[in-house]
Amino acid sequence: MKLSDFDFDLPETLIATRPAVPRTAARLLLAEGPGIEDRQVADLPDILRPGDVLVLNDTKVMPVHLDGARHRDSAQGPVTARIRVNLLEPLPDGRWTALLKPLRKLREGEEIVFAPGFAARFEGVEGDHAILHFDLEGEDFDTALETAGAMPLPPYIAARRAPDAQDMTDYQTVFARQRGAVAAPTASLHFDRALLDRLEAAGVEFVHVTLHVGAGTFLPVKVDDITQHRMHSERGEITAEAAERLNRARAEGRRVIPVGTTALRLIESAANEDGTLAAWQGSTDIFITPGYRFRVTDGLMTNFHLPKSTLMMLVSALMGADTIRNIYRHAIDTGYRFFSYGDSSLLLPETGAGARKVAQRS
The missing domain is CATH 3.40.1780.10 (QueA-like)
Structure with missing residues (x-):
């Protein structure tokens, strides 16, 4: 067929x-x-x-939709860029595969901060996905994600409105x-x-x-x-x-x-x-x-x-x-x-x- x-x-x-x-x-x-x-x-x-x-x-x-920021020093002074993250799947070693936008603004090893005390290190790309290593694990990670994250609405809804508390x-x-x-x-x-x-x-x-x-x-x-x-x-x-x-x-x-x-x-x-x-x-x-x-x-x-x-x-x-x-x-x-x-x-x-x-x- x-x-x-x-x-x-x-x-x-x-x-x-x-x-x-x-x-x-x-x-x-x-x-x-x-x-x-x-x-x-x-x-x-x-x-x-x-x-x-x-x-x-x-x-x-x-709630794996996260809005974060990376901070980088430059000749013109500190530069901040907003990074949107959708976590996809946990890996056996505690890292996560993710979709990042805009991926081109990140360098391997840079940190993305989502909230005070909640951040992840960008470890590069494997296949079509980025790899993130978070600074928290276990219940601490779960709690931080519940606070900072939003529901990952399907693309056909997300294109029409942003996720919210409801x-x-x-x-x-x-x-x-x-x-x-x-x-x-x-x-x-x-x-x-x-x-x-x-x-x-x-x-x-x-x-x-x-x-x-x-x-x-x-x-x-x-x-x-x-x-x-x-x-x-x-x-x-x-x-x-x-x-x-x-x-x-x-x-x-x-x-x-x-x-x-x-x-x-x-x-x-x-x-x-x-x-x-x-x-x-x-x-x-x-x-x-x-x-x-x-x-x-x-x-x-x-x-x-x-x-x-x-x-x-x-x-x-x-x-x-x-x-x-x-x-x-x-x-x-x-x-x-x-x-x-x-x-x-x-x-x-x-x-x-x-x-x-x-x-x-x-």
């Missing part, structure tokens, strides 16, 4: 720059097979079945607990505590997994032949308890529904050929395109994705390319809000992994 197969025209007015308030007031496009129904996220307890399992990504977004709440899930992401698992942003309680009372089960979403999630596909695209890698973990609960649900014929493409990619990466899971930890660069056979997934709750993105390919693999084109056409025609702060969808294909397992058993 070609990249152009996943393109569509999206009016800029449908790109959300703030979430719905309250979170559960967001619209929810319910797609069961080819059928489409317009609902709200708040309706989930009435839509899901008792025994359904929602797989939640409990990664916590770090994003510290809006761009974090209510069940976030494992620090490590530089982007949010945005389908999960629609949940609040009251909705989780209502779902639990309705018999819906929650299983937590962790995939630390990286900045690579926003990288565009640059090749027309999608088989030549190199997928970014992200770190994740599934505990033994989470694996056992998912295995039990599948054995009992209950639906496993990841909330977000990050949770889906993680469980599909860890699953054996027969769909069983065990404790798993590592990195995944799984690239799901039409033709992929889902091993665990029976449905997916997800926001509306960018044209020509790997996530458009993933949802096309789950629902079928023609069905997804119809879903997105309906979403655009009826004014659904798109991307990270936008509305959501619940995609339930006619034959999920669990349905196939039950059919094979019978």
